[in-house]
Amino acid sequence: MNKKISIIVAIAKNNAIGKDNKLLWHISDDLKRFKKITSGCTVIMGKNTFYSLPVRPLPNRKNIVITDIPNEQIEGCIMAYSIDDAINKCDDTQENFIIGGASVYGQFLTIANKLYITKVDKDFEGDCFFPEINMNEWMLISTENGQPDGKNDFKYSYLTYIRKEK
Numbered sequence: 001m002n003k004k005i006s007i008i009v010a011i012a013k014n015n016a017i018g019k020d021n022k023l024l025w026h027i028s029d030d031l032k033r034f035k036k037i038t039s040g041c042t043v044i045m046g047k048n049t050f051y052s053l054p055v056r057p058l059p060n061r062k063n064i065v066i067t068d069i070p071n072e073q074i075e076g077c078i079m080a081y082s083i084d085d086a087i088n089k090c091d092d093t094q095e096n097f098i099i100g101g102a103s104v105y106g107q108f109l110t111i112a113n114k115l116y117i118t119k120v121d122k123d124f125e126g127d128c129f130f131p132e133i134n135m136n137e138w139m140l141i142s143t144e145n146g147q148p149d150g151k152n153d154f155k156y157s158y159l160t161y162i163r164k165e166k
Contacts, residue, residue, distance in 0.1 A: 003096060008038065119157050
């Protein structure tokens with residue numbers, strides 16, 4: 001596969017990523033970073049993630065929504081009816097970002113080339129968790145500590161990984 005598939009996600013210390021179809025925290029810098037990294041690119045998500053977005057579809061991005069309901073349509077989105085269908089609809093010339101939820105992350109983790117992880121240094125109660133990452137398959141290429149904003153009582157960092165050559 002020659003398409004650039006990247007995962008972008010914010011993960012708590014206990015791998016929690018959401019609860020009741022909502023984010024577990026609000027980190028303004030992280031949301032700005034997400035927008036900067038994904039703008040102009042393709043974002044791929046499950047239907048629940050799509051409906052959790054405050055603005056939908058995400059502006060200045062090609063939005064691909066994965067559903068298992070045949071012929072379902074969501075205005076302003078490209079529908080995919082399987083993971084393979086989503087991959088086929090990805091851009092061939094630039095990065096394509098997987099933005100959730102947990103089952104979509106799990107299905108793309110084995111084929112992604114790059115991970116953009118915001119690691120939150122705190123456990124959160126969640127009902128949605130990121131799958132375990134086999135760190136033997138990934139190489140850390142950058143780390144940046146997030147800046148405290150006075151709204152959160154935890155530290156966080158931005159970690160970027162690329163898949164190791166086999």
